[in-house]
Amino acid sequence: MTTHNPTRSFASDDARWEAVLARDARADTSFVYAVATTGVYCRPSSSARLPRRENVEFFDSAQAAEAAGYRPSRRHQRDQTSAAAERASLVAASCRRIETSEGGPPLDELAADVGMSPFHFHRVFKAETGLTPKEYAATARAKRLREELSATKDGSVTTAIYEAGYGSSSRFYEASDGILGMRARDYRAGAPGLAIRFAVGQCTLGAVLVAQSLRGICAILMGDEPDRLVRELQDQFPKAELVGGDEQFEHLVAQVVGFIEAPSLGLNLPLDVRGTAFQGRVWRALREIPAGATVSYAEIAERIGAPRAVRAVAKACGANRIAVAIPCHRVVRRDGDISGYRWGVERKRELLQRETEAQTDA
Numbered sequence: 001m002t003t004h005n006p007t008r009s010f011a012s013d014d015a016r017w018e019a020v021l022a023r024d025a026r027a028d029t030s031f032v033y034a035v036a037t038t039g040v041y042c043r044p045s046s047s048a049r050l051p052r053r054e055n056v057e058f059f060d061s062a063q064a065a066e067a068a069g070y071r072p073s074r075r076h077q078r079d080q081t082s083a084a085a086e087r088a089s090l091v092a093a094s095c096r097r098i099e100t101s102e103g104g105p106p107l108d109e110l111a112a113d114v115g116m117s118p119f120h121f122h123r124v125f126k127a128e129t130g131l132t133p134k135e136y137a138a139t140a141r142a143k144r145l146r147e148e149l150s151a152t153k154d155g156s157v158t159t160a161i162y163e164a165g166y167g168s169s170s171r172f173y174e175a176s177d178g179i180l181g182m183r184a185r186d187y188r189a190g191a192p193g194l195a196i197r198f199a200v201g202q203c204t205l206g207a208v209l210v211a212q213s214l215r216g217i218c219a220i221l222m223g224d225e226p227d228r229l230v231r232e233l234q235d236q237f238p239k240a241e242l243v244g245g246d247e248q249f250e251h252l253v254a255q256v257v258g259f260i261e262a263p264s265l266g267l268n269l270p271l272d273v274r275g276t277a278f279q280g281r282v283w284r285a286l287r288e289i290p291a292g293a294t295v296s297y298a299e300i301a302e303r304i305g306a307p308r309a310v311r312a313v314a315k316a317c318g319a320n321r322i323a324v325a326i327p328c329h330r331v332v333r334r335d336g337d338i339s340g341y342r343w344g345v346e347r348k349r350e351l352l353q354r355e356t357e358a359q360t361d362a
Contacts, residue, residue: 016058019044020198031058034065040073041065044047048075091128094121097134118150130278130306130313139277163331183239196237199245201253203260205347209233210245210253216270220256220323224344236321260324260351263291264358267325275319278309282316287331294352296334318342324351 010016010030018029027044034041035051041062042048051076059065062072094110110133111121119360126132131139196218198211209229211219219236221229234242245253252269259267273283287296288303295303306312317328318340329348332338341348 013058016044016240017053018054019151021050023047025358031060032062033058034068034070038073039070041070042073042075046073046075048206087124088128090116091125094125094133095129098133098137099140101137104134104141105159107133116323126307127308130281130301130304130309135277136257162190162282194237194240195243196240197243197249198230198233198235199244199249199253200229201257203252203257205260205350208253208257208260212245212249212252213272215272217325218274220320220325221322222323222347255323261354263351263355266291269325271322271325273322273326275316278306278312278314279319282313283320284327286317286320286326286328286331289327291327292355294330294336295331297331298334300331316341330355 010019010027012135016027016031016033018024020033023045025045028273030044032098033042034057036055036057037051040061041339046349059068059070066072094114097110097113098104107118111118114169116122116124122132125136127137160291164325186306194213196211196213198208198209198219200207204210205223206224207229208224209219209221209223210217211221211233219233221232223229223232230242256267256270258265273280275283282300285300285303297310297317301310304313313331317331320326320328320342323329323343329341329351338345338349338352
């Protein structure tokens with residue numbers, strides 16, 4: 001069976017004009033048309049009054065039309081809102097199917113369920129969720145595994161692996177460290193053997209708690225009360241053995257405090273990052289933002305290839321427990337306004353000001 005390729009079907013201006021005349025909804029993902037006499041652009045399927053051909057210009061995307069000086073028509077804006085809601089609903093249904101499927105449905109089946117081509121569905125799904133269908137399925141499987149291991153304290157680890165949808169225990173064990181952050185049997189037991197060293201220091205922004213596992217820094221927390229920071233660490237790792245840092249560890253804390261006070265010193269520490277696949281992508285993008293610079297949540301979403309997942313990016317920033325080393329303080333609103341910081345907006349503003357001053361002095 002031949003797969004319909006909308007981009008190839010509407011490659012010429014003549015073909016595009018025919019699609020506009022027919023109000024062909026299949027062309028909506030391939031181009032928009034702009035009208036010189038009104039200064040607006042529309043989707044091919046728009047119900048707007050048809051313009052004269054000589055006044056029409058075609059663009060591959062709405063962004064290209066806006067770059068040329070056109071603005072969206074009111075119908076286009078309403079259509080976009082309706083289309084966005086429909087896409088979100090279809091993707092949500094696909095997510096539910098993935099979550100309840102043992103092995104993860106093939107891409108072709110998922111696409112057919114929502115009436116899209118596999119290529120278009122893959123693009124829409126990633127734009128909405130920030131993950132490809134395959135990555136989402138892997139995340140859903142890992143979540144089920146954690147639930148199975150937590151629910152079957154006296155059961156078999158192998159049984160939990162198969163119940164979670166992993167077809168091969170040997171393949172799971174090869175990747176288990178990355179999926180759970182530890183061995184499956186240790187996770188089921190609540191990670192009682194996980195040792196985490198920690199210490200609390202003081203800086204001009206308040207108390208700073210630094211915690212380190214064998215892999216690297218697993219938490220940098222800031223606040224006003226040291227005791228509250230320790231309780232937060234205990235909540236994060238409830239079954240781990242928390243060990244007060246020795247003199248050597250105090251040097252590590254001093255290094256973090258020094259970076260907070262003087263960002264020009266830099267901070268290059270091994271990190272033990274634990275999160276979902278999407279959070280990992282966001283956090284990696286954050287570490288690429290240079291000191292003294294800021295980006296918007298929308299820009300981060302663009303950088304990780306999920307332009308519609310702005311809210312998910314904001315949530316990932318809020319879930320970050322490694323302050324300054326994963327610099328979520330460098331993400332601001334689209335208008336540059338400073339908002340939303342796990343450890344307080346005033347601390348975020350002060351960190352940014354210090355980094356800006358450090359870059360100016362350099």
